[in-house]
Amino acid sequence: MSAKADGTFELTSFEPEVLDEGPGAALGQVRITKTFQGGLAGSSTVTMLSVADIEGSPAAYVAVERFTGELDGRKGSFVLQHSAPGSHGEHLAIRVVPGTGSGDLTGIVGTFEIIQSDDGGHSYVLEYTLAFDTSQPPSR
Secondary structure, three states: OEEEEEEEEEEEEEEEEEEEEEOOEEEEEEEEEEEEEEOEEEEEEEEEEEEEEOOOOEEEEEEEEEEEEEEOOEEEEEEEEEEEOOOOOOOOEEEEOOOOOEEOOOOOEEEEEEEEOOOOOEEEEEEEEOOOOOOOOOOO
């Protein structure tokens, strides 16, 4: 059974590091922490590798993100995989990595969408399926 969770998140830390500046592009690494509200309640840690073009604008990135907390009242964790091969984030794909769910989130698969508002705020939509029936209450 498919389900959907949505809400907001805040970046609580953003720690960039330039790894390589060369002709045409700069390669970097960023460690980010986030706090989630809504269907997801908890926090995550992101490790991102990025490419910036010669003007310093984002050109592409890949990242892994471990979420720990609750999803619609179910406790556990899972890992998201981000991939943005486009020149400015177009074709961004974020998915739950199969096999990474723990606790009540064991067996989770799905897709994750980030929405950035004009004021710089962030919201999300997670469409997911669990290996068990989500209509049943979570274990306690």
